[in-house]
Amino acid sequence: MRRLWGHLAVLMVLTSALVVGPSGTACACSCAEPDPVKNAEWADLVFVGVVVDVDRPAFSMSSGDLMTARLTVEQVRKGSATGHVEVKTAIEGPSCGFDFVEGNRYLVYSREGQTSLCSGNELLGAAPEVELEGDMPVAALLGGGAVVLLAGLALWWVLRRRSASSAPAGAGQTGLGPATEGQAEARPDGQDSA
Secondary structure, eight states: OHHHHHHHHHHHHHHHHHHHSOOOOOOOOOOOOOOHHHHHHHOSEEEEEEEEEEEOOSSOSSTTOEEEEEEEEEEEEESOOOSEEEEEEESSGGGTOOOOOTTEEEEEEEBTTBOOTTTTOEEEEEOTTSOOOOOOOHHHHHHHHHHHHHHHHHHHHHHHHHHHHHSOSSTTTSSOOOOOTTSOOBOTTSOBOO
């Protein structure tokens, strides 16, 4: 019986090691080789556009949360669009999100306003001639606020140190201030000056 319990204990340890053991990076997105014909059949809008703004959620709970890319339409190959188009995609690649970058030109395949890493989108290059609309990123605002706060604390510390070092050596220690009018002042030889 003791031997049986020993074998069960070893089996439980090995099973736990397999369940809890090391794991690799999980990648849920797997795409077939891009096929422009199939991608165009799937899409209701195919266009060339420049990303002028990318709106990512400030707080995301999952890599499948959606971000919105706003593109200036330059050429429509299927469907109809003019001016600007907003396309939604997952915020991260493991959830098949396409990584749009502001200032770049793309060939975009979208269906019902959404696209993905598997849709066949193509980076066509930078478009420095197009003006971007992007807001200041939240990280830049937080970083700037932290710098201003640290600079304020450093200035306060320096001013505090200067005021402490410029005070007379005996001032504030006895609680007596300088002699005022009508009070006798002690001379160095120990006699009053009155």
